[in-house]
Amino acid sequence: MAHKNRIGNVFSLTSFGESHGPAVGGIVDGMPAGVRIDLEQLKHEVARRRPGQGGVTSTRHELDEVEILSGIMDGVTLGTPIGFIVRNRDQRSADYEHLKDVYRPSHADYTYQSKYGIRDHRGGGRASARETVARVVAGALAKQVLATMGITIAGKAMVSVAQIPEGDTCGGVVACEIKGVAPGIGEPVFGKLSSQLAEAMMSIPAAKGFEIGLGCDFANHLGSEVLDKWEVKDDKITTSTNYSGGIQGGISNGNDICFKVTFKPVATMMQAMEGISGDGSKVTIEPRGRHDQCVVPRAVPVVEAMAAIVVLDNVLINRAARL
Amino acid sequence: MAHKNRIGNVFSLTSFGESHGPAVGGIVDGMPAGVRIDLEQLKHEVARRRPGQGGVTSTRHELDEVEILSGIMDGVTLGTPIGFIVRNRDQRSADYEHLKDVYRPSHADYTYQSKYGIRDHRGGGRASARETVARVVAGALAKQVLATMGITIAGKAMVSVAQIPEGDTCGGVVACEIKGVAPGIGEPVFGKLSSQLAEAMMSIPAAKGFEIGLGCDFANHLGSEVLDKWEVKDDKITTSTNYSGGIQGGISNGNDICFKVTFKPVATMMQAMEGISGDGSKVTIEPRGRHDQCVVPRAVPVVEAMAAIVVLDNVLINRAARL
């Protein structure tokens, strides 16, 4: 469940921060007590989402030093909320002065202005991908709890556009597999595990499609072709195929949970774009700053993080399912 | 936001009911006071999801008489919760006795048993599409509020399988358009309107994919090809194309909100299926009862209902966005 700037119920993340403000950060509430946290591993996860890692991503050097402010003592979780901040550095806010009164195409400038009557125009403000650092920190904490339960999460980027012309961008797909989830996780009806994963993934900036198992391709098949037949393997009931993606009726069946998230191409490009000002006049926006050509590789750790948050929340809630 | 058997925050639906229990029903909390409710229109919406409406759907005759128990006086909403029930009739529970200890393939039998250690095996119990009647009742109420604001919702079924062999089933897609939503509706970050719609749609039984705007096809395009350019129309800022599906940064931009939901083929077929019993032995399940061949036409009013719940909830929450 998500509400405004919070996601999760028993295990939750509430986040804050504008791209060019002093810091981004968040509060992880509901972390179980007694978990030993490997901070090096956490830093590694955060580094994975950093820009400037490949030829197709931006070169802004975000140091992303995570400062943990509470909830962990001598490396072990206390059960109390974990507050954390990541200072924003290397901001070139002046790069955005020309955008103060301009709405860029396919950005959130106009929608934020419509909603709030005010917006931080610098670097996308709250609508910047910068906010995903809080997701990755919370996800890294969740992953470490899940690891103690034998649950692992692995995403991979798939880009189908063969070549991106100079100054253009492309989108793509992140496919993700969650292994080790016992049967019985997830809630029926509105709180289906697939439903919660969809919500979490579609909340990532630029996400435009979510598919579980065979996903949209289900529309092209007869029912008899896509039944997941039962088999017994290692003395456990399981399915020989996994069209369902590990979830039936909203609840895990013990098989791998497989889903895909489609991301649109980044709307900020290194070429002139046509914006509009509040009075309706067209404005040509010259390219400045540093921007990703393809968001998909950087989205992988974010997808994994959101999956970790959802799965841990549901594993914990499930402890109350039976007498 | 959804949690267990509830969806929505300021306007919410909590539902209950097993397919072969005494009744299904729900509570709509947060209905604004002073709305005149057209009960005939509500009945019409409920009738749209009833089985037995076309050659490709089941012939179970559900009367679906909705009984409103509170929250409406002399046809006008009081602002208090609206409780309602729909009695289950025409149940042929004996049709399911042979399934008491058997898990059907691609059904929720095994996952419910794993979660709760007990399940109502008759007609799918809580996991039956029967629960969607509560969604449609709540959605019909929400639609009537939205209509006073000039907001309309229309879905249509799209089935790509040309011919369904006797005893087989097929899936398909419901495409939905929401018209009349002002710019500024939806929350940033986790509570994006697209994120909430994804959650709501993926909670519908058999839903397997969700796409907003151009959706999964975004992966096949360059950024420059799918920018929504600005234009001024009727003195309002809008976009000349609508690849974004009416939502940017999670918030409505005033254009039509367009999304698609893919449904898998119904897993219950009028042909023998191979199930498994708790001890791991294979069981042949002979077809009985009455079942839909294609769920997609019946899913249309459910998709519309869920969209209405999400949009109304967000329109109401948005009243708190500014001083």
Place this chain on the structure above:
Amino acid sequence: MAHKNRIGNVFSLTSFGESHGPAVGGIVDGMPAGVRIDLEQLKHEVARRRPGQGGVTSTRHELDEVEILSGIMDGVTLGTPIGFIVRNRDQRSADYEHLKDVYRPSHADYTYQSKYGIRDHRGGGRASARETVARVVAGALAKQVLATMGITIAGKAMVSVAQIPEGDTCGGVVACEIKGVAPGIGEPVFGKLSSQLAEAMMSIPAAKGFEIGLGCDFANHLGSEVLDKWEVKDDKITTSTNYSGGIQGGISNGNDICFKVTFKPVATMMQAMEGISGDGSKVTIEPRGRHDQCVVPRAVPVVEAMAAIVVLDNVLINRAARL
């Protein structure tokens, strides 16, 4: 946690119903699966809150037949939501026609009208004590789960007014003890067990004061006089006194949880009262209908029910406190 017509998080009750509408009822969501429910015991609890049980309470004969509509099969909980309704009978709505445009003193008539611009004036509508039947049903279910854990709840009515003159009313106090709660239940900071109990109790109609342990009398003592000293008893750490009422820092310490709730005298009396109409003119209201002289005895099962809901919710949430 409570929000509008719902209370509880992992175990919750959402209720509906006006006093003179067709029915009151609710949905209990989060009931653990596998609990054997004694329906006779549930009926007994509901009968305890019925009017007409003593000289000082009203003689309206509410049959209060609870109809369980879902979530229980063959007497055992399924883990799915339990929907239930109680039909309103023996309504004498005509008794209230003279109150249609009148606000009674110390009632909710004016406040509901101010909030919603409309109200059901018959018998208090949603603001009637009639709504407490849903609390008692949910509480009776919760009590049966708690009993399996060795937790019991017992309230008693204490009325200090020696004699109530003919046609007048009095208030009083319900003192309640919860026995058998293990140390460690409750959340720190905002979700303190004492905080949640206060919210639950103050939500009961006519509740005006809440005290935990020594309560308001703490203001009259020095710190050294009211320290709960430690002792070891039956090999367990406990306190020799219990000024704290079994809760320290918001979390149970294993001792009995003791609290008191003060109820005001019922504002509806069998004597003429001065009301006011919407235009500001004074109106004399002659007594009609049937009303309690003292609400306190009937409040006992309601207090116990709310305590059961809060404690069960917290016991279940606590399962997620540690790795």
Place this chain on the structure above:
Amino acid sequence: MAHKNRIGNVFSLTSFGESHGPAVGGIVDGMPAGVRIDLEQLKHEVARRRPGQGGVTSTRHELDEVEILSGIMDGVTLGTPIGFIVRNRDQRSADYEHLKDVYRPSHADYTYQSKYGIRDHRGGGRASARETVARVVAGALAKQVLATMGITIAGKAMVSVAQIPEGDTCGGVVACEIKGVAPGIGEPVFGKLSSQLAEAMMSIPAAKGFEIGLGCDFANHLGSEVLDKWEVKDDKITTSTNYSGGIQGGISNGNDICFKVTFKPVATMMQAMEGISGDGSKVTIEPRGRHDQCVVPRAVPVVEAMAAIVVLDNVLINRAARL
């Protein structure tokens, strides 16, 4: 509504922080956009809760420099979450080494250890009154919004113990008045304004009693003595007395909202106390550190802050009450 470390629904505070960790802080989510924030006024509120302000309070010099990290640009709220931190300084953690394995009487040491199996023993950890600084920051923000609506909140401390012996402590009462709330604020049934205020107040460290209006004294009066009679004043319907404390049926009636909170004496005293260690052996704890003799004066700004959070949340939610 409160859940774990969060309080409020549409306007909410989530807080974090141990007394001797790096910082305490929080996230205010749901702040309406377009509110000009007076940071000097905010600092003033925070200074009011600081220890060392009078003869009867501790002399720890907390600088309490609030750092706002997001959600405000050029002094105006953006509608996005406001993250803030307050560094912990002047910590004398060594003062607490002797308490590492000891449970103090009437403290949360034992209950935290029971719940989590681990605790930060330094200065009370999460259970320290130090966490109230986050409440005051959020309350100061809420107050500034309420002021634009003509709503003011004022508490005052009332201490009945005439003289506190050297090394002892005393409790007392904070009486609070909220002026300017229009009729119609609050929710019926579980979300009563009185119920939410009770929850918020009882969540303050050391709070042990909550009373609305005449409160516990209602038990000593006949109904006819405590009716709030109607009158018309300045062309508005109001009551000539205010026994109800401004709330009827859980909803504001336009009169002043009056409530009282009783605080127990501080359990940490400047005299030897008897603690217990995990193995059950008694331990004499010699007084160290700096502690308040009477918490009541410092509790005033905290009570006001919690009232501001509750009232603003409800005023915002009320915008959705009617069509």
